[in-house]
Amino acid sequence: MIRVGIAGAAGYTAGELIRVLISHPQVELRYLQSESHRGEPVGRVHRDLIYTNLKFSDLDLTGIDVLFLCMGHGMSAQFLERHPVPASVRIIDLSHDFRLKSNAGDFIYGLPELNRERIQGAWHVANPGxxxxxxxxxxxxxxxxxxxxxxxxxxxxxxxxxxxxxxxxxxxxxxxxxxxxxxxxxxxxxxxxxxxxxxxxxxxxxxxxxxxxxxxxxxxxxxxxxxxxxxxxxxxxxxxxxxxxxxxxxxxxxxxxxxxxxxxxxxxxxxxxxxxxxxxxxxxxxxxLLKGASGQAVQNMNLMFGLEETMGLGLKASYF
The missing domain is CATH 3.30.360.10 (Dihydrodipicolinate Reductase; domain 2)
Structure with a gap:
């Protein structure tokens, strides 16, 4: 199982990420960090998730395999400066902080249709806008x-x-x-x-x-x-x-x-x-919110961990 942590878990993209990962067969949600909602039930913010027992918590970088950063633009870089992430933990950032080559460092641009092979070997991925x-x-x-x-x-x-x-x-x-x-x-x-x-x-x-x-x-x-x-x-x-x-x-x-x-x-x-x-x-x-953010982030996670690219993403369109 992939042990997942989410930082900045109260926003729209984090809510979508939680919804997808709850049903992912190879994921265990370990913690959902939110400074403004610490200790509260997740369903109090993401109101469709009231059926879960999930709660927002403090930051905990131990015991996870991948960290999703779902914070505002400019905040991911600051977060990583303040909170060194263990080298054993992969990172997928949903902000714009590491998308451009001038700021990317070792972050790979996470458009699978362009960089699938590079994403498969990446430890740090910058999700596209x-x-x-x-x-x-x-x-x-x-x-x-x-x-x-x-x-x-x-x-x-x-x-x-x-x-x-x-x-x-x-x-x-x-x-x-x-x-x-x-x-x-x-x-x-x-x-x-x-x-x-x-x-x-x-x-x-x-x-x-x-x-x-x-x-x-x-x-x-x-x-x-x-x-x-x-x-x-x-x-x-x-x-x-x-x-x-x-x-x-x-x-x-x-x-x-x-x-x-x-x-x-x-x-x-x-x-x-x-x-x-x-x-x-x-x-x-x-x-x-999905292919443009959280769904693509899960697609990247699947590639990074050698899983089937489509795993957990068999979602139905709201056609009617």
Missing amino acids: CFATAIELGLLPLAKSGLLPAHVSVFGITGATGAGQKPTEETHYSHRAQNLSVYKAFSHQHLAEIRETLSGQDEDVQTDIAFVPVRGCHARGIMVNAVFESERDLSEIRSVYAACYEGHPFTVMSDEPVYLKQVVNTNYCFVHIERQDRNVLVTSVIDN
């Missing part, structure tokens, strides 16, 4: 094959849970319901890791990604639409994608247009490609 996952999986086959154009326009819409659990004016129901709003146009924090990931596949191509993120009025799920010009035949482009994702169980090509209900509450990314004249549209959809 949610928008980064959706955009990278939408464009990675082009980058790996040298077909990524010099300019790509990307429009992405995300659910309210992407903003985290702490209430803000933008996540307030009266603002979010029946509303759409652009934020951080061309400057979203995930752009750095996206550009680094995609440009790293072909150093001769430096793609300009014009990314416009939008706050949606739904709770969870990301849809990304990437548009670019290409002279390539659609069948050729689709074959490039099929070859890239062959053997990767959670990224699925669809001949039909894709939508959020197909993937919400799953660890899947569905991708669809279409074109008209010179314009090519690549649509990718994921659940921001």
